Amino acid sequence: xxxxxxxxxxxxxxxxxxxxxxxxxxxxxxxxxxxxxxxxxxxxxxxxxxxxxxxxxxxxxxxxxxxxxxxxxxxxxxxxxxxxxxxxxxxxxxxxxxxxxxxxxxxxxxxxxxxxxxxxxxxxxxxxxxxxxxxxxxxxxxxxxxxxxxx
Amino acid sequence: xxxxxxxxxxxxxxxxxxxxxxxxxxxxxxxxxxxxxxxxxxxxxxxxxxxxxxxxxxxxxxxxxxxxxxxxxxxxxxxxxxxxxxxxxxxxxxxxxxxxxxxxxxxxxxxxxxxxxxxxxxxxxxxxxxxxxxxxxxxxxxxxxxxxxxxxxxxxxxxxxxxxxxxxxxxxxxxxxxxxxxxxxxxxxxxxxxxxxxxxxxxxxxxxxxxxxxxxxxxxxxxxxxxxxxxxxxxxxxxxxxxxxxxxxxxxxxxxxxxxxxxxxxxxxxxxxxxxxxxxxxxxxxxxxxxxxxxxxxxxxxxxxxxxxxxxxxxxx
Amino acid sequence: xxxxxxxxxxxxxxxxxxxxxxxxxxxxxxxxxxxxxxxxxxxxxxxxxxxxxxxxxxxxxxxxxxxxxxxxxxxxxxxxxxxxxxxxxxxxxxxxxxxxxxxxxxxxxxxxxxxxxxxxxxxxxxxxxxxxxxxxxxxxxxxxxxxxxxxxxxxxxxxxxxxxxxxxxxxxxxxxxxxxxxxxxxxxxxxxxxxxxxxxxxxxxxxxxxxxxxxxxxxxxxxxxxxxxxxxxxxxxxxxxxxxxxxxxxxxxxxxxxxxxxxxxxxxxxxxxxxxxxxxxxxxxxxxxxxxxxxxxxxxxxxxxxxxxxxxxxxxxxxxxxxxxxxxxxxxxxxxxxxxxxxxxxxxxxxxxxxxxxxxxxxx
Numbered sequence: 001x002x003x004x005x006x007x008x009x010x011x012x013x014x015x016x017x018x019x020x021x022x023x024x025x026x027x028x029x030x031x032x033x034x035x036x037x038x039x040x041x042x043x044x045x046x047x048x049x050x051x052x053x054x055x056x057x058x059x060x061x062x063x064x065x066x067x068x069x070x071x072x073x074x075x076x077x078x079x080x081x082x083x084x085x086x087x088x089x090x091x092x093x094x095x096x097x098x099x100x101x102x103x104x105x106x107x108x109x110x111x112x113x114x115x116x117x118x119x120x121x122x123x124x125x126x127x128x129x130x131x132x133x134x135x136x137x138x139x140x141x142x143x144x145x146x147x148x149x150x151x
Numbered sequence: 152x153x154x155x156x157x158x159x160x161x162x163x164x165x166x167x168x169x170x171x172x173x174x175x176x177x178x179x180x181x182x183x184x185x186x187x188x189x190x191x192x193x194x195x196x197x198x199x200x201x202x203x204x205x206x207x208x209x210x211x212x213x214x215x216x217x218x219x220x221x222x223x224x225x226x227x228x229x230x231x232x233x234x235x236x237x238x239x240x241x242x243x244x245x246x247x248x249x250x251x252x253x254x255x256x257x258x259x260x261x262x263x264x265x266x267x268x269x270x271x272x273x274x275x276x277x278x279x280x281x282x283x284x285x286x287x288x289x290x291x292x293x294x295x296x297x298x299x300x301x302x303x304x305x306x307x308x309x310x311x312x313x314x315x316x317x318x319x320x321x322x323x324x325x326x327x328x329x330x331x332x333x334x335x336x337x338x339x340x341x342x343x344x345x346x347x348x349x350x351x352x353x354x355x356x357x358x359x360x361x362x363x364x365x366x367x368x369x370x371x372x373x374x375x376x377x378x379x380x381x382x383x384x385x386x387x388x389x390x391x392x393x394x395x396x397x398x399x400x401x402x403x404x405x406x407x408x409x410x411x412x413x414x415x416x417x418x419x420x421x422x423x424x425x426x427x428x429x430x431x432x433x434x435x436x437x438x439x440x441x442x443x444x445x446x447x448x449x450x451x452x453x454x455x456x457x458x459x460x461x462x463x464x465x466x467x468x
Numbered sequence: 469x470x471x472x473x474x475x476x477x478x479x480x481x482x483x484x485x486x487x488x489x490x491x492x493x494x495x496x497x498x499x500x501x502x503x504x505x506x507x508x509x510x511x512x513x514x515x516x517x518x519x520x521x522x523x524x525x526x527x528x529x530x531x532x533x534x535x536x537x538x539x540x541x542x543x544x545x546x547x548x549x550x551x552x553x554x555x556x557x558x559x560x561x562x563x564x565x566x567x568x569x570x571x572x573x574x575x576x577x578x579x580x581x582x583x584x585x586x587x588x589x590x591x592x593x594x595x596x597x598x599x600x601x602x603x604x605x606x607x608x609x610x611x612x613x614x615x616x617x618x619x620x621x622x623x624x625x626x627x628x629x630x631x632x633x634x635x636x637x638x639x640x641x642x643x644x645x646x647x648x649x650x651x652x653x654x655x656x657x658x659x660x661x662x663x664x665x666x667x668x669x670x671x672x673x674x675x676x677x678x679x680x681x682x683x684x685x686x687x688x689x690x691x692x693x694x695x696x697x698x699x700x701x702x703x704x705x706x707x708x709x710x711x712x713x714x715x716x717x718x719x720x721x722x723x724x725x726x727x728x729x730x731x732x733x734x735x736x737x738x739x740x741x742x743x744x745x746x747x748x749x750x751x752x753x754x755x756x757x758x759x760x761x762x763x764x765x766x767x768x769x770x771x772x773x774x775x776x777x778x779x780x781x782x783x784x785x786x787x788x789x790x791x792x793x794x795x796x797x798x799x800x801x802x803x804x805x806x807x808x809x810x811x812x813x814x815x816x817x818x819x820x821x822x823x824x825x826x827x828x829x830x831x832x
Contacts, residue, residue: 020763020764021551021552021554021763021765023764023765023766049678050678050681051681052681052768052775052777052794053766053777053779053792053794055779055792057781057790058790059789069779069792071766071777071779071794075678075692075694075699078699078700080766082764082766101679101680101681102679102680102681102802102803103679103680103681103799103802105802106798106801106802107681107799110798114515127508128507129508129511129832130508130511131508131511138513138516139515139516143516145513145516145517145520147513185591188592189591189592189594189595189596190595190599191595285474285476356661358589432591432592433590433592433655434590434659434661435585435588435589435590435656435659435661435662435665436588436589436661437664437665438664438665438812438814438815439498439812439814440498440812441664441665
C-alpha cells in the first residue's frame with residue numbers, strides 16, 4: 001500500500017509519515033487508533049486483516065516518551081503498514097485493540113508488562129512474562145539491566 | 152501322605168520360581184525388543200546382553216526410600232499393590248505348562264480364572280483412591296472402568312471356547328485342540344479376546360495408567376520402592392499370564408511336533424509376549440471415551456455374535 | 469447438591485507441555501471447562517539485553533530464541549539488519565542460506581513429529597525422526613561448528629563459504645529423505661487410532677486464525693493459503709519451485725499433515741538450492757559493517773512455527789535502541805485457551821502439541 005493510498009483513506013488522522021527502506025509508517029493520535037485500525041481492517045483496498053505485532057518503545061530522553069507500535073499485514077495483498085502512537089510518560093494510556101483483533105490480547109499484555117502502558121478496555125490486563133511480584137517495568141530505559149531488588 | 156504333600160509343595164515352589172523368573176526376564180525382553188524397534192540397543196551394560204538387568208532393577212527398587220504419602224489411607228495404600236500381585240499370581244495355579252506340569256487341574260478352572268483375575272481391579276482402585284492425590288484418583292477411576300468394561304467381552308469370547316471344548320478344565324481345553332487349534336475355529340473370538348486382554352493388562356494402545364504424558368504416572372504416582380516393585384511385577388506377571396492363557400485357549404497349549412511339550416509351550420508364550428511388545432512399539436494410544444465406546448458398542452455385540460454363531464454351528468455339526 | 473469443577477495444573481514440569489508451560493485447567497469430570505495458559509518461566513530478558521549489546525553480539529543471542537530452529541532466527545535477524553543497512557547479499561550466499569534454513573525447517577518439524585507422536589502414545593516415530601535429525605545436525609556441525617546454536621549467518625552473507633562436502637552431504641540427505649517420510653506416514657497417517665485421536669480435535673476456522681494472529685503451519689491447516697516465502701519472498705525464494713500445502717479443518721490431523729508435507733517441500737527446495745548453487749565470484753562471503761544508520765525496520769520470515777519478525781529501531785549507535793522479536797509461538801499459544809474449552813483432558817495434550825511451541829520463543 002503506498003503512502004498516497006493510505007493518505008486517501010485515513011488522511012485526516014495522520015500526523016506524520018515515514019517511508020524509510022520502503023516501509024510505510026504513519027503516526028496517529030491515540031484517540032484515532034481505533035477508527036484508523038477499523039478503516040484499515042475493513043476497507044477493501046487496504047484489507048489489513050492481520051495484526052502482526054504490537055509493541056512498545058521507550059524514547060527517553062525524547063518526548064513524548066513512549067510509542068506504541070502496531071504492525072499490520074494484509075493477507076490478500078501482502079502489504080504492510082506500521083502505525084505509531086506517541087504517549088506521554090505520565091499519561092501512558094491507550095484504548096485496547098482487542099475488540100478488533102484477539103491477537104492484541106497477549107501482545108498488549110506484554111507491552112503493559114514491559115513498559116507500564118495501560119490499555120483501557122483490555123479484558124485481562126496483567127503481567128504475562130515477568131515473575132509475579134516484580135516492581136517496575138523492565139524494558140523502560142531507567143530500569144537497570146541487572147534487575148531490581150524484587151527480582 | 153506326608154511325602155505327597157511335600158512333593159506338592161515342592162511342585163508349587165518350582166512352578167512359582169519359574170513364573171517369577173519368566174516375569175523378571177520378560178521385563179528385560181520388553182526393554183530389549185522396544186530398543187531394537189526404536190533403533191537403539193536396550194540394556195546391555197549389566198551382564199552380557201543385559202542379562203543381569205532384572206536383578207539390578209530388583210536390587211535398586213529394594214533399596215529405594217519407601218515413602219508413604221501424608222494423609223493417605225495407609226492400610227489400603229499398602230494393601231493395594233499386594234492385591235494386584237496376588238490376584239495375578241493366584242491365577243497361575245490353574246495354568247498347565249505341559250500335560251502334567253500344573254499345580255491343580257480344576258474342573259471349573261475357567262470360572263476360577265475369571266473370578267480371581269477380577270480381584271485385580273480392587274488393587275488399582277484402592278491405589279488410586281488411597282493416594283490422596285487428584286492425578287492418582289483420576290488414573291485409578293479410569294483404569295477401573297477400563298478393566299471392568301473389558302472383562303465382559305473377554306468372558307463372552309471365552310464362552311465360545313468353552314462351547315467347543317465342552318469343559319471348563321484347562322487341560323481338557325488344550326487336549327481338545329490336538330486336531331485343530333481353536334484360533335482356526337474361533338477367529339472372531341480370538342481377536343476379541345486379544346483386544347480385551349490388551350485392555351485388561353493396561354497395555355498400549357489402552358495404557359492409560361502408564362501414560363506419563365497425561366497424568367504423570369496415573370494411580371502409581373505416589374508409590375515407591377517395594378510397593379512400586381509389586382505393581383511393576385503385577386503388570387508383567389499379568390502380561391505373562393495373558394500370554395499363557397492365549398496359548399492354552401487358542402494356540403493349542405503344549406501340542407506340537409518334534410520338540411518336547413514344555414518347549415512348545417514356552418515358545419508360544421514368548422511369541423505372544425513378543426506380540427504384546429510389538430504392538431506397544433507400533434501404535435498410539437486411544438482416547439478414554441473411544442476406549443469405552445469400543446468396549447460397549449463394538450466388542451460386546453461382536454462377542455455376542457461370536458457366541459451365537461458358535462452355539463448354532465456346534466448344534467448343527 | 470452442587471456440581472464442582474476441579475482445578476488441575478498441567479505443568480510447568482510435565483512431559484507433554486514441551487518445556488515450562490503451565491496450563492490451569494478447570495475440569496468437570498473429564499471435560500475441560502476453562503483453560504488458562506500461564507507463561508513466563510523461561511523469560512531471560514532478551515530484548516533488554518539486546519539494547520546493551522552490539523549488533524554483532526546480538527546474533528549469538530538470536531540462536532537461543534527458538535532453540536529448535538536456530539538458523540531461522542539468525543536468518544530473520546540478519547535479514548532485518550541487512551534491510552536497515554541496505555546491504556546486498558551475494559547470490560551464492562543467498563542460496564546457501566536458503567538450503568540451511570530449509571534443512572533447519574526439516575529438523576524442527578522432525579523433532580515436533582517425534583515428540584507429538586510420543587505424546588499421543590506412539591513412541592517409535594520419535595527415534596526414527598531423531599535419527600534423521602542427527603544427519604541434519606551433522607551437516608550443520610560440519611559447516612558451522614555448532615549443532616543446536618550454529619550462529620552461522622553474518623551481515624552480508626555467512627561466516628564461511630560452503631565447500632564440496634556440504635553439497636555432497638546435503639544431496640545424500642535429500643536423496644534418502646523422501647523414503648524416510650514415507651516410513652513415518654506408514655506408521656501414522658492411515659492408522660485408525662491416530663486418526664481417531666487427531667481428526668476433529670482442535671478445529672480452527674480461518675476467521676479464528678486470522679483474528680488471533682495465528683501464522684505458520686497452523687494457519688495453513690485451517691485453509692489459509694499464506695506463506696511468507698511466496699507472498700513476500702526474500703533471499704531468492706522466488707527462484708525455487710515448491711508448493712504450499714493447505715488443510716481443510718485446522719484440526720490436529722491437518723496440522724500434522726501440513727508439517728509432513730512441508731518437510732517434503734523443504735527437501736525439494738534444499739535439493740534445488742544445492743543443485744543450482746552459483747559459483748563463487750570471488751566477492752567476500754560476508755561484509756564488514758561498522759556504521760548503522762538511524763531508522764526503523766521490520767522484517768519477518770516464515771520460520772517453522774510461523775511469522776518470525778524482527779523490529780529494529782536504530783538511533784545510529786552500535787546497539788539498537790529497541791529490538792523487538794515477534795514470536796510466532798507466543799501469538800499462536802494465545803488461541804489455546806479457546807481451543808481447549810469443551811474438549812477432554814486427553815485432547816489437551818494433542819492440542820498443545822499441535823501448536824508446536826518452543827517456550828524459549830514464547831518467553832524470550
